[in-house]
Amino acid sequence: MWLKDSSIGRKLVMSITGLALVLFLLFHGSMNLAVIFSEDAYNTICELLGANWYALVATLGLAFLVVVHFLYAIYLTIQNRMARGKDRYAVTAKREGVEWESENMLVLGFVVIGFIVLHLYNFWFKMQFTEIMHMTGFHDFSVSEFGPTDGANMVKALFTTPIWGQVYCVLYLVWLGALWFHLRHGVWSALHTMGFNNLKWMKRVKCIGNVVATLVVGLFAVVVFYYLGAGIGMLCA
Numbered sequence: 001m002w003l004k005d006s007s008i009g010r011k012l013v014m015s016i017t018g019l020a021l022v023l024f025l026l027f028h029g030s031m032n033l034a035v036i037f038s039e040d041a042y043n044t045i046c047e048l049l050g051a052n053w054y055a056l057v058a059t060l061g062l063a064f065l066v067v068v069h070f071l072y073a074i075y076l077t078i079q080n081r082m083a084r085g086k087d088r089y090a091v092t093a094k095r096e097g098v099e100w101e102s103e104n105m106l107v108l109g110f111v112v113i114g115f116i117v118l119h120l121y122n123f124w125f126k127m128q129f130t131e132i133m134h135m136t137g138f139h140d141f142s143v144s145e146f147g148p149t150d151g152a153n154m155v156k157a158l159f160t161t162p163i164w165g166q167v168y169c170v171l172y173l174v175w176l177g178a179l180w181f182h183l184r185h186g187v188w189s190a191l192h193t194m195g196f197n198n199l200k201w202m203k204r205v206k207c208i209g210n211v212v213a214t215l216v217v218g219l220f221a222v223v224v225f226y227y228l229g230a231g232i233g234m235l236c237a
């Protein structure tokens with residue numbers, strides 16, 4: 001199949017799934033901002049995204065995108081290494097004009113996905129999964145002191161509990177740093193693959209990559225810094 005067997009087909013799959021995931025992140029980051037302004041509004045959004053049929057379909061779609069993006073990334077890297085053969089050992093110095101992140105996209109991807117697993121435990125497992133368990137008859141299933149739609153208190157507890165809250169804030173900021181490098185190059189590369197690769201577009205596409213990565217990471221970072229400040233304030237009080 002062309003999407004699997006040709007190099008451009010594989011890159012196209014990476015680009016489309018990657019850009020769709022960026023759209024999810026823009027939605028998720030904007031949604032999270034609500035927690036700063038109104039806890040009730042945030043909990044209403046969490047309730048809408050709970051174990052309803054449309055939220056479950058969206059979650060399955062999202063999981064499909066992540067799995068395809070991840071598997072193709074590994075496949076593409078193996079194919080590229082095999083194509084370069086022994087040549088890849090010949091060059092050890094940094095290649096002129098090649099950005100650090102473009103050479104380390106797979107490693108950055110592993111860091112991002114590793115933190116996603118921890119994040120899903122912190123929130124998705126205690127919210128949507130808990131609701132699914134309740135709906136399927138396991139009414140006593142509970143892994144959090146908060147109700148499955150009380151996202152505001154879960155976020156607050158994760159980021160402000162003395163010491164562990166501040167550790168989590170730092171961990172999330174490290175995650176966001178890796179995400180920024182991954183998105184900056186990923187968006188550039190996706191647009192490049194989609195044909196925006198002539199001299200006129202090269203600089204614009206690089207700028208778009210920087211803006212999108214900064215916007216996405218900025219949306220999440222605002223929330224983390226907000227609670228880091230609140231947590232430190234509580235510690236000092």
Ligand code: HEM
Nearest residue numbers: 032046049050058059062123124127128151155220223224
């Ligand atoms: C300040 C940072 C963040 C906060 C406060 C936050 C909060 C949440 C919450 C409350 C949920 C559960 C929603 C529900 O099940 O009803 C969730 C789910 C999720 N988050 Fe985050 N999030 C943050 C950052 C991120 C980042 C950076 C990523 C990805 C790189 C991410 C990916 C996800 C995914 C994949 C889900 C599962 C979505 C689903 O159930 O369909 N989150 N997050």
